[in-house]
Amino acid sequence: MNNSPICPGCGSENEPGAAKCINCGDQLIVMPAWATSGSQRNLLRRKRIVLWSSFVIILAAFTWVNYPFLPNPIILIFSTPTSDVSSSWYPGKWPMNGGNLSGSASVPWTGEYPEGVELDSIYVGPSTRSAPVISNGTVYMGGESTVFAINADTSKTSWESQPTGPVHGTLAVANDTLFVPLRNKEILALDAISGSRRWSFKAESPFVGSPSVDKGIVYSSTQKGRLYALDAGTGNQIWTMDAGDAITSAVAITDNKIAVGVSTGGLFIRDARTGDNRSRVRIGGLITHPPVVGGKSVYIVSNGTVLSFDVDSRALPWAYPLRLIWTQLSLWQLPVPTPPDPAGFRWHATPMEDGPKTSTPVAGNAEMMYVGATPWPEFSTPVAGNAEFITAPAATSDAIYIGSNNNSVYSLSAKDGKMLWKFDASSIPVVQPTVVGERLYFGTSDGTLYSVDRINGQEEWSLELGSPLSAPVTFASGVLYARTEDGRLHQIT
DSSP: OOOOOBOTTTOOBOOTTOSBOTTTOOBOBOOOTTOOSHHHHHHHHHHHHHHHHHHHHHHHHHHHHHGGGSOOHHHHHHOOOSOOOOOOOOTTOBOSTTSSTTOOOEEOOOSOOOOSOEEEEEEOSSOOSOOOEEETTEEEEEOSSOEEEEETTTOOEEEEEOOSSOBOSOOEEETTEEEEEBTTSEEEEEETTTOOEEEEEEOSSOEEEEEEEETTEEEEEETTSEEEEEETTTOOEEEEEEOSSOBOSOOEEETTEEEEEETTTEEEEEETTTOOEEEEEEOOSOBOSOOEEETTEEEEEETTEEEEEETTOOOOTTHHHHHHHHHHHHHTTOOOOOOOOOTTEEEEEOOOSSSOOOOOOOTTSGGGGGTTSOOOOGGGOOOTTTOOBOSOOEEOSSEEEEEETTTEEEEEETTTOOEEEEEEOSSOBOSOOEEETTEEEEEBTTSEEEEEETTTOOEEEEEEOSSOBSSOOEEETTEEEEEBTTSEEEEEO
């Protein structure tokens, strides 16, 4: 019987009870009694290698499956934001695209509602898609090559700044800092009081959409599909994500998660702090508007259809190829199981004429992913003439509001997508509606601005602006701000 420890490094035999090799100093391995020969010892070593390799493989697989739900310790430890600034709404402010971090274009209001009287109209230069943002009595806008700061009380320009490139998207304000996306691949941080530059960050392609600022982090995406999370105080990169396709919109933020849509039909839900994957959904259709969050749902518009997903859904990417295979087999008319709905899917709706009808899928939309699945809910019948939703939705906890190319604005239940009411306008709605308390504001292609009761869909007033809206209406201190295609900024009370 030989219980002498064998050195795994040099193979030397040592005295019983020794901890380290007397020859090379390596940690010793105690061989079992049966391992008396060299071949037996080699067999033991191989068994141990197989055992440890299996353990590592199982651990790696477990980590890969669960990684979307585990925090990234490197980012948490070494990339802490230097501030806690956020773009937050309170009465008198509209600091970013959609008014709030969720992009819902919906804010509470308990004061007097605007009555449709135009106070002032000023020319601010050639129209862009940059909507006004308001903070501390100042209106900020991006022009073709200028950033404006306008006193809300006097309509006089407080300052102008000429950035290094054209402005591309709505600005964002957080505390005393203004964040500006540019087409020259830069995002700027300007002093909101003076317009002086604080920092800039250069990316690989032009920034698009609007920045979102939360808990000291600026989120902004580029044309080539890269999402950046930057330190709001310094401009240093905290993390980045490659979406694989073009990102055409701003992100929506809720409950420490961000939602971002990819033009070719992907919806990503990421951890806001670390960028870790929380959920991925393949829509199968073109996404042109930013995701909007209302309550626990994230809404996207794809191919004229609005879809609702659970923002807390935890989907794993490996589920998607399976759905694709099922779909292909079903198209080949082979017997296959019913493909599952996308993770977190709640409902889908298209424009309707007279309320709920029988189910009829719309050809060419996301339904191609669900061939052989159970029919869509009762409300999915489209209007004759291929009516489609064409604006981003505004969302509250109980309903969403969205414009269609059939000259209508719809109110849909947030619970199940069923139509609550339909408002027939004078022409096609052109931009995302805006919700202020119990009022809904939207503009149409003939230059009309509407105020509608969001509960019952009854018109409160309408106002001729002379030109269509170029960006959604914003609201602060009881005043509506409407930017139109003729380059004017209208103040309405």
